[in-house]
Amino acid sequence: MADREEFIGWSVRDRVLAPVGVALILLGSFAFFWHARDWNSASRLMLAYALVDQGTIRLDDYRVQTNDIARIDDRYYTDKQPGYSLVATIPYAIAKFVVGLPDHPIGEPALRHWPGDYWTTLGTAGLATAIGAAVLVILAGRVGCGPRGAVLVGLAYGLATPAYAYATMSYGHQLASACLLGSLALIDRPGARHPFGGLVLAGILASYASVVELSVGPISALLAGFVLAKVLGKGLPIKALGAFAMGALGPALILMGYNLLAFGSPIDIGYAHHATEQFAQVHSEDNPLGLRSPDWNIAAPLLWGRYRGLFFYAPILLLAVPGWISLMIRRQWGLGLVAMLASVAVFLINISYPEWTGGWSTGPRLLVPLLPFGMIGVAGLLAVGGKWAMLPAVILAVWGGVVILLFQGVGAQLPQDLTDPITQIVLPHWLGEPMAPWWIGGRFTRTIVSEGWPEWVSRLDAGSQWIQFVPLIAGQVVAILALMAVLSRGPRLGSTS
Numbered sequence: 001m002a003d004r005e006e007f008i009g010w011s012v013r014d015r016v017l018a019p020v021g022v023a024l025i026l027l028g029s030f031a032f033f034w035h036a037r038d039w040n041s042a043s044r045l046m047l048a049y050a051l052v053d054q055g056t057i058r059l060d061d062y063r064v065q066t067n068d069i070a071r072i073d074d075r076y077y078t079d080k081q082p083g084y085s086l087v088a089t090i091p092y093a094i095a096k097f098v099v100g101l102p103d104h105p106i107g108e109p110a111l112r113h114w115p116g117d118y119w120t121t122l123g124t125a126g127l128a129t130a131i132g133a134a135v136l137v138i139l140a141g142r143v144g145c146g147p148r149g150a151v152l153v154g155l156a157y158g159l160a161t162p163a164y165a166y167a168t169m170s171y172g173h174q175l176a177s178a179c180l181l182g183s184l185a186l187i188d189r190p191g192a193r194h195p196f197g198g199l200v201l202a203g204i205l206a207s208y209a210s211v212v213e214l215s216v217g218p219i220s221a222l223l224a225g226f227v228l229a230k231v232l233g234k235g236l237p238i239k240a241l242g243a244f245a246m247g248a249l250g251p252a253l254i255l256m257g258y259n260l261l262a263f264g265s266p267i268d269i270g271y272a273h274h275a276t277e278q279f280a281q282v283h284s285e286d287n288p289l290g291l292r293s294p295d296w297n298i299a300a301p302l303l304w305g306r307y308r309g310l311f312f313y314a315p316i317l318l319l320a321v322p323g324w325i326s327l328m329i330r331r332q333w334g335l336g337l338v339a340m341l342a343s344v345a346v347f348l349i350n351i352s353y354p355e356w357t358g359g360w361s362t363g364p365r366l367l368v369p370l371l372p373f374g375m376i377g378v379a380g381l382l383a384v385g386g387k388w389a390m391l392p393a394v395i396l397a398v399w400g401g402v403v404i405l406l407f408q409g410v411g412a413q414l415p416q417d418l419t420d421p422i423t424q425i426v427l428p429h430w431l432g433e434p435m436a437p438w439w440i441g442g443r444f445t446r447t448i449v450s451e452g453w454p455e456w457v458s459r460l461d462a463g464s465q466w467i468q469f470v471p472l473i474a475g476q477v478v479a480i481l482a483l484m485a486v487l488s489r490g491p492r493l494g495s496t497s
Contacts, residue, residue, distance in 0.1 A: 007141045011488050014147040019134035021483040022154035025476065026133055026167070029159060030126035032472045033168040034446040036112040036439070038360055038413050041170035043068035045117060047078045047085035049104040052093050057082070057262055061106045070263075071275035077262045079270035079279070082255070083212030084124065084172040091123020092116055112441060117170070125174045129167035132178035133158040135185050136375055142188075143332060143376075144383030147487040152393060153382065155480065157375045160400035161314035165362040165412040172213040173368040179209035180216060180342070181372050183223050187230070187244075188334050195236060196243045199227065203247025211255045214269065214289065216369050218345040224248070226338050282354050291352045298356050302347070302364050306420050308356075313363030313403060314371060316378055316396040319389070323377030326384050339376040346370040357416040362407040406430060409469060411440040432463030444468065 007015065037045065046062040054061070059069060059076045070079040078085065095101055101116050133154040140150035157163055166173045186202035189195065206223040209216050227244045230236040256266035263273065272288040282290040303310050311318055320343070327336030350356055350366040358365030382389050406422065407414065410429045414421040428435055429443050444450070449468040450457045457468055 006144065008144060009146050009488055010141060014488050015141070017483070018141070018147050018151050018487060019137040019154070021479075022137050022151055022158070023130040023134040025155065025479045025483065026158040027122075027126060027130040028479070029164070029472065029476060030129065030167045031122055032448050033408060033412075034113065034118045034448075034451065035121075035169055035411055035413070036441065036445070037065075037114075037117055037170070039066045039068040040359065041117075041121070042066035042110075043078045043080050044084045044088065044170050044172065045120060046104075047080075047082060048088035048092050048120060049116065051085065051089050052096065053103040057258065062104070064108075065110050067276045068279070069275050070270035070273040072263055072273045076275065077270055077273075079274055079283075081172065081210075081212055081214055081269070082258045083208055083210075083251075084170065084175050086211075086254075087128075087175060088120050088124040088170070091127075092120040094123070095119035113446065121168065121170045125170055126167050128175040128178040129158055129163055132163075132174065132181045132372055135178070135181045136372060136379070139181075139185055139188075139335065139376060140379035140382070143327060143335060143379050144330075145379050148484055149382040149390060150379070151483060151487065152390070152397065153375055153379045156316050156378070156393070156397040156400070157372060159476070160316055160397040160404065161371045161375075162363040162365070162368055162404060163371050164401075164404045165408055166365070166368055168408065169412060171365070171368075173365070176209040176212040176216050177369050177372050179205040179212065180219050180223070180369070183209070183220075184226075184335075184338060187223060187226055188338075195240060199236075199240050199243040200247035202227075203244040204250055205247075206244075207248035207251035211251045213369070215349055215366075216346075218349070219342045219369070220248075222338060222341055222345065226334060230334070290354060291349065292354060294348060294351045295356070296351065298351050299347075302350060302356070302367065306422050308358070308364040310364050310367055313400065314374070315400045315403075316393060317371070317374040318396060319381045319393060320374035320377030323379065323381035327377070327380035330380075330384070332380070335376055336380065339373040342373040343370040346373075360413040360415050362404065362412045362414060405469070405473075409444050409466070410438070411445040413440075430466050432461065432465070434462075447472075 043066045046059050046065055047057065050056050050059055050062060057077060059078060063069065063076050068079050070077045095116060099119065104114060104116060105111070136157055137150045137154040140153040145153065158167065163174060183202040183205035186198040189198060202223070206220045210220045224244060227236065227240060231238050231240055259268050260266045263269070269288050271283040271290070274283050302308055304312070306312055324336050324340045346367055346369050350364070353366065356366065378393065382393060406426050410426055414425060418424050429438065443462060443465055447468055449471060457465065460467060
């Protein structure tokens, strides 16, 4: 691997302030929202609650809360991989102790909101996204971005792509993405003095990402291939493979143990036992993942358009492809190729899945795992483009941030039968137009403002209820400007190799 001009213009203070500042800004932004649960998020949450409240992986007492559920021998389990729920037990248990939450209600009709959902989601998806963005800041510095360019990469990921929405819901995408990013950062550490402990942890993270979402398995395998490539290229000694494999073994055993307890076989999964007919038509024991041959007709709608177009919901990723190319031109093959191939793998899986829309969602939900790898490309372009790349990146980030905030405001989970959700639901809600009752129970999602000052919000007319989001936006602007002001300017916004 070529020598890198890493962290040009970065002071020791910048190396701490940039990733920590980004993580804190994002975590505060995520904490503003309390979305209603849907079937998908409830399925993961119920397993966390069952583990903590009852010490069981069975969801028999929570069956009414979700239709994303598996059934075997008249027992109910989540149909999801258990990885998210296992991590979610930690913030849930902490919240129970600190806040005094009671056990999740049993026998009641399906709930839209329960206080445990807020704390568990923030402490799992929200925290994972904030950490993932901080890792992106570090990776951006490694490829040559200045402190401010690297901060832009992290903030744009967390606030100007659908990652913002999924950081505030209990889906597995953000936790899996954080694990994959962490693994990549640990593998690609130029000049690491003691790489073996890091490679064990890299193996754990790469493997655990697949325990969270099996669909990212190809990326986990790609990271293992990256380690192998480094060994073959003499960048790592051969025993590095053993360290990575040793780390990867632990999560694999956890998953097999869970599957054995729930379904009677270490290689069986919940998707093979769907209790809901509409999902059982896609997933079966013969094809539990539901994948088919790629349907190239849906490639264009996944990239363009207001329905599920990636570049509408994350316009900053328009810079990803030239950024990947710039990384490889500068002989930073590892990051460039891994980021590009990981994104291609996610895209191919999406066009091979019959339910390609992702159901109730903001944007192309099933493409969310590629977002951080696209942002690595953005970092690569900022590193060589300086202010000429910074300006369009800022414009595209602001555009994406506005779009995602509009969707966040109305609950972030838009039914897939809305062909143009922003004009059919999102803008009418924000503009106060007369609308049929929305499924979340109000015109806007619950927020810190609406929960803290409900009487004030209730007195606002329909066309003025958007005012409750002003404190969020003002706080973000002040925090971002303050962070940028204290960071070193460096010789330029980016640097070339």
